[in-house]
Amino acid sequence: MEVITIQNEAMQTLLKSNAELTQKFGELIERLETALSGFAPSNQIANPLEWADTDQTCKMLNISPRTLQKYRDDSVLPFSTIGGKKYFKIADIKHILEENYTAI
Incomplete structure (x- = not known):
């Protein structure tokens, strides 16, 4: 030392x-x-955990990007587009899964 x-x-x-x-x-x-503090109130900033991009959504639903595009085209799953990139609300994804759930 x-x-x-x-x-x-x-x-x-x-x-x-x-x-x-x-x-x-x-x-x-x-x-x-x-x-x-003057830029944007925190309640107006989107929580990134509430949204998923195309890759994340495909993984969640275990579908291909083409199938996801068909869901968009057929208005099965609502989405938002920013700069050409698509985003999906996780709540909408969960709703689609619950809506189509069948118990055996």
């Missing part, structure tokens, strides 16, 4: 600098939080 010694005056200078940096960092965090 290596022991490093430092003069008391130098240590006090380091501690003062650290305290000043900590205070400035705290002020920057507060300013950032204030600036970001």
